[in-house]
Amino acid sequence: MPTDPIRRAPRRLPLEWLGILPFAIFAFLFLILPTMRIVIGAFQTPEGGFTFQNLLDLNTDSIRAAYWTSIKLSFYTAILGCAAGFAMAAAVVFGGLPKGVRSPLLTFSGVASNFAGVPLAFAFIATLGPVGLITVWLRTEFGINLRAMGFNLLSFWGLVITYLFFQIPLMILIITPALDGLKREWREAAAVLGATGVQYWRMVALPILFPSILGTFALLFANAFGAVATAFALTGPQLNIVPIKLFAQIRGDVLGNPNLGYALAFGMIVITAAANLLYIWLRVRSERWLK
Numbered sequence: 001m002p003t004d005p006i007r008r009a010p011r012r013l014p015l016e017w018l019g020i021l022p023f024a025i026f027a028f029l030f031l032i033l034p035t036m037r038i039v040i041g042a043f044q045t046p047e048g049g050f051t052f053q054n055l056l057d058l059n060t061d062s063i064r065a066a067y068w069t070s071i072k073l074s075f076y077t078a079i080l081g082c083a084a085g086f087a088m089a090a091a092v093v094f095g096g097l098p099k100g101v102r103s104p105l106l107t108f109s110g111v112a113s114n115f116a117g118v119p120l121a122f123a124f125i126a127t128l129g130p131v132g133l134i135t136v137w138l139r140t141e142f143g144i145n146l147r148a149m150g151f152n153l154l155s156f157w158g159l160v161i162t163y164l165f166f167q168i169p170l171m172i173l174i175i176t177p178a179l180d181g182l183k184r185e186w187r188e189a190a191a192v193l194g195a196t197g198v199q200y201w202r203m204v205a206l207p208i209l210f211p212s213i214l215g216t217f218a219l220l221f222a223n224a225f226g227a228v229a230t231a232f233a234l235t236g237p238q239l240n241i242v243p244i245k246l247f248a249q250i251r252g253d254v255l256g257n258p259n260l261g262y263a264l265a266f267g268m269i270v271i272t273a274a275a276n277l278l279y280i281w282l283r284v285r286s287e288r289w290l291k
Contacts, residue, residue: 035269041262054263062240067267070225070241073156077163078220082213084164085171093179106176109169116166121233124162128153154235162234163227167220174219178212178286208286215282222275226268242268 045051058064092102127133130147138144152158182205190200206213228243237244242264249261 038262038265038269041259042266044259044262046257046259054257054259055266057257057260058263058267063242063245063264066240066242066245069156069239070243071271073159073163073241074221074224076160077167077224078217080160081164081167081171081220082217085168085216086175086213088168089172089176089179093176105172109172112169113166113173116227117229118233120162120165120230124153124158124165124234128158128161154238156239159231159234159239162230163224167224170220170223171216174216175209175212178209182208211282211286215279215286218275218279218282222272222279225275226272 042054043050043052045053058067088105091097092105125132128135128146130153132153135146138146153161186204187200190204195203226243228247231239231241232244232247235244237248246261246264246268249258249264
């Protein structure tokens with residue numbers, strides 16, 4: 001008698017994938033679809049036709065100046081954030097500080113790295129603004145007038161100082177695991193061979209950490225380049241940076257061509273994507289060394 005063919009069990013989606021379904025839906029609706037709309041809109045005319053004119057229109061004095069100011073702002077905050085964050089993380093990991101310091105520092109860094117927007121701008125205005133707490137205290141107690149010395153919180157360098165509030169903690173969070181990955185045997189071997197502490201850091205530790213440091217710099221650069229709420233709440237439209245120019249375009253206050261706004265956003269996507277891809281590539285290289 002012919003035997004019945006073996007019935008294959010129907011394929012079923014593993015239930016564990018359902019756990020990431022809300023995240024996948026959220027990312028698709030609020031990240032992928034808007035990005036696709038921006039990319040398509042950057043190459044469209046108001047009537048829906050294909051054109052490169054929107055990208056060509058970015059080559060104006062005002063828009064070029066906005067991109068250059070944004071790049072400078074991102075570079076300065078990234079380089080200063082990396083330097084200060086690395087020093088603080090190294091002091092906690094290798095500096096011999098009490099063990100109780102590390103946990104509060106990392107906890108604060110986790111909170112501060114996500115503290116931005118209007119609350120951060122208000123906090124700095126209340127502290128270092130024209131009538132801020134520290135500004136008034138320095139003037140009344142020590143006769144130090146920050147405004148007379150040329151300091152203005154509502155300016156480019158004031159925005160740099162404000163951005164450092166979340167750039168430094170982000171650097172601490174990312175570089176601390178890399179510092180933990182430095183093996184004690186490497187330092188002991190360097191000491192046995194007669195290397196000083198400076199030589200160990202210059203010839204062993206820093207070359208190993210360099211991909212992590214450079215990758216974190218790229219991440220901090222992208223983080224500052226895309227920030228808009230803090231800058232707009234602190235300086236308003238008077239500071240010519242790309243996020244504020246794009247925000248004005250979305251509100252319809254300045255530019256009459258919405259597709260030019262898409263081109264502005266497309267340029268931001270290209271720059272931040274390049275910085276993030278550089279970070280991911282360097283992070284993989286650094287993890288390979290630290291394993």
